[in-house]
Amino acid sequence: MNEPLVELKNVSFKYDAETGFALHNVSFNILKGEWLAIVGHNGSGKSTLAKLLNGLHFPLEGSITVGGIPLTEETVWETRKKIGMVFQNPDNQFVGTTVQDDVAFGLENHGIERNDMVQRVAQSLEKVKMAQFLNQEPHHLSGGQKQRVAIAGVIALRPNIIILDESTSMLDPRGREEVLETVRELKQDYHMTVISITHDLEEAAKADRILVMNRGQLYREGTPEEIFQMDEELVKLGLDIPFPVKLSKILREKGLPLSRHYLSEEELVEELWTSHSKM
């Protein structure tokens, strides 16, 4: 998992000449097969980063390489086959009139042969558990279902990397869980690399690695364990601390002998159970 799949070197970007840098001197690697969460306040540069990775914009300075190929206007179509993106608003990315047309759209654009296409559409919808909705129109679907169709459209193109740009932020809790569960399975089955841009810290806590963006710069990177040690510093950055971490901190302040900050509720309950039964 330590092989860099994407490399960013000193990347800077501005939307127009007069405004400040949306990204300033950002360098990091994305490793093959990891789940990387990118967190940061609104306007911190997270979404700009996603747009650069997908070649919707190009760096003003610095370079991005994807699978060893420098990402430029000449190579963008090649790299876009490797990176699929799921956006925030489920209603803005449904282009087909039915579920299967929507998934076929991307394949048609890439000139995939018909027989292959029919098979890939069926397979991808199977994978996101939407196969029984083939001929449904989008307005009959929930937000979570629409996002899963969007994911099917992405995986039909067999990318190595999937970028979730706040893809669950407009969904209700059930829709959010449906989508994340789907992505977790895909990651496992297809050995995909997942980049998740999110405000949901519970979700980030389950990532392999977290990048914290602040005002266009990479502020910190590390495992969830390391990042959530930052504690109040995260709040100052406009973020929050996940519930189990917050809870273990207060419990320690109230004199309970907990050995560390816990990132999941299960671990914390387990620890409490152990010391409870010893008393």
Add this chain to the structure above:
Amino acid sequence: MDISLQNVEYRYQVNTPFERLAIKNVSIDIPAGTFLAIIGHTGSGKSTVLQHLNALLKPTDGQVVIGERLITSQKKQKNLKEIRQRVGIVFQFPEHQLFEETVEKDICFGPMNFGVSEEEAKKRARAAIRQVGLPEEILHKSPFDLSGGQMRRVAIAGVLAMEPDVIVLDEPTAGLDPRGRKEIMDMFYSLHGTRGLSTVLVTHSMEDASRYSDQIVIMHNGEVYRKGTPKEIFSSPEGLLKLGLDVPEVVRFQLKMENSLNIRFSKTCLTMDELTDEIAAAMKRGAPK
């Protein structure tokens, strides 16, 4: 101003092949000054209920009382302007509705539409922009030069400038970062108190519902599944979880603790402080012998 929904039913596209029952038998009382949260899945009927609160929709059965006005399926409604002015709705992603050249013009649009003079509207715009925590200088900028969070506040100021008695919020924090979310909710909570508003919050966030509201209504499949104070609603979380709804983190953790340690806390905890006190006490008592 009191609002009351009495056995309200609403069907979309009546007498067409597309007729669909959205809500039925919905009764909700919102006395003046209440902070009410409405919770439910996408498609549970929340948005349909919301549109009855200022007569954007007229019930197909039952009745809605808004202040002195009675809205029923039979009556042809005239002059709903007053209702629209007194019940302000902040829709989801309200910043998408900004359209004027300057922030000031955008905020003045609503009140002037309701017959307020330009001078008075400008005065209200200045007050409203301060209430949403933005500096007065911003009034002369284009709304499209602002950040997303600022645009949302401007859109909210536009509703406040109509000086409503009731404010209805549809997912007001969607898409904001954690700090932005807290700031906006704290702002509504303080406006609720200082201006003596009724506030109706439609949300997916059980945390916000539990923290800010006096009353909670849970919608499910177009009906009121349950209503009560946060304490009442969350004291039996199992039913909500069965419907696939969330419960606040504190409540969820209490349930996990109680089940895995096979103990019962003395009460339903709604705050971090209550929860940690209960856990500390339970740990002190030790395992049941």
